Amino acid sequence: MASQQRKIAIVTAILAAFAYIVPYSGSFVVLLATRAMTFAILAMSVDLLLGYTGLSSMGQAAYFGVGAYLTAVLATKFHVGLGWDFWLVVPLGILVGAALAALFGLFAIRAGGVYFLMITLALGQCVWGLAYRWNSLTGGDNGINMTGRPSFGLDLGNEVTFFYLVLAFLAGSMLMMYVLVRSPFGQSLAGIRERELRMQILGYNTWLHKYIIFVIAGGFGGLAGVLWAHTNGHVSPETVVLTTSVDSLLMVVLGGAGTLVGATIGTGIVFGLREYLSTLVPWWQYVLGAVYVLTILYLPMGLMGIPSRLRQRFASQGKKEGAKKLATKPS
């Protein structure tokens, strides 16, 4: 338990340092950090499925998308969510994401392994198809331009204020997910990830467990979508496209699945590479592609897996040397 407390303390300290430093680093960095943190909530929701339950979802952008489109449509067509009622849109976005996941889960959870991957891909494409084609509601290919951020005493149009709001949402989401995965429910999810059949034999309703976490992940996806609409100021089919889902999955794997913090780090790195490096060099996408390929080939546990790998390596070296000493000792 002590090591868990130390980990929490480290994460809290890093977040606090982040909150302190970023606002002094210029508006470009503030905006970049805000975008990355919004997306990190989506990546953590993917981690709930991938890292803790062993479900590789290729359609997480769907819940992200409905949250974002809900926010954009409410704001531009009904002028809802631009004042204090922003605090109504947030739970509404979470509910819509969760409701969509509740519907999709009925189809997807039955399938296992690679078929789960394919069916979530198809479900994500359904949402993309609607966003792309349903012109009267979604604006089609052009998407929807937001008219401004909410203002309720706090003016979220101010980049730094908005940065702090998103940081608070990120920290809150991380805490809630952390509590969730440490709960008995979360432990049984890990059991399903390791060996589903055994959990079934032990009497767990594994379908229901997977369904519930799928819905919860959808809810967090919806939350990320609501924030994304305001962060980006523009919602288009790009938001729900297949590559968004794939990106979120890659970020989790890059950072290290099953750690939540890893998902956040992975998102930060990818956004940093994509938006900072792209201003410096034209071949930034090669770097990104190479990072993905190298991670998968050489770091299956992601960046968060490096310390334990190093420890393992040193430990095994120590053992070998110990064994040598034993072998050379005259008996």
Place this chain on the structure above:
Amino acid sequence: MNTQFWIVQAFNGVSYGALLFLVGSGLSLIFGVMRIVNLSHGAYFLWGGYIALSVISASTSWALSLPVAALAVALIGMAMERIFLRPLGSEPLRQVLLTVGFAFLFQQGALDIWGGNNMDINPPSYLTESIVVGGIYLPLYRVFMIGMAAAIGIVLWLIMEKTRMGAAVRATVDDAQMARGVGIDTNLISMFIFALGAFLAALGGVIGGAFLGIYPGLDFEMLPLAFAVVIIGGMGSLGGAAIGALAVGLADNFGKALFPEVSYFTLYAPMVLILAVKPTGLFGRE
């Protein structure tokens, strides 16, 4: 909406299905033999089109561009399988993500080599005319697409069903471990099938480039359609890929013509239902 509308739309749907068959059958074979969900398949399609453009501008021969582009991409696919995918082992997620990483690399590579403009492949003039059947104009190029896909389908079917090589492939699809046990070199089969899949996708890119155009982003537009074909038809089944391609081609065309606002939804929703009821697809084997 008279009879003519239905006939023209059905014809367009079938010819689009012919193109989708080229892309989908390769994806299906790769999945069937290697259980790899290959997300760089769209990139093979795109690169096929781009390489054909380069060949045409160098040699002015459209007919030459077909085999050159397809073979070049087949070599790329073979190298990818041999160098990166084979050592990776059999964990589906890592394979998928690796192919995505390559899809991004291919995307950027195409952008650097051929630029970001929308380009067209111009087929020779004798293919751009129309024939008139019963008062309806049918573009000859679409007839050619259907003929090409049918010919390739038949050749593939003959290889799979009538040759020793095909029997080895089918054995590998059914039970790779058992196939190795009776002395089939499944590594060789995998490499062959991966190259064949890339070959077919690139061929689709050259042929489809004439009426879709070739542009950045086409790769990730074709990919979900190819998946729809494979999922509806059943993974690893050639006949299934043909049926799936026809179904997707027709659904796409009629969807766009009849209910434009929900047209992609009408394409992917049936795919979800099929997957939910029978995860292996209509013609896939357990």
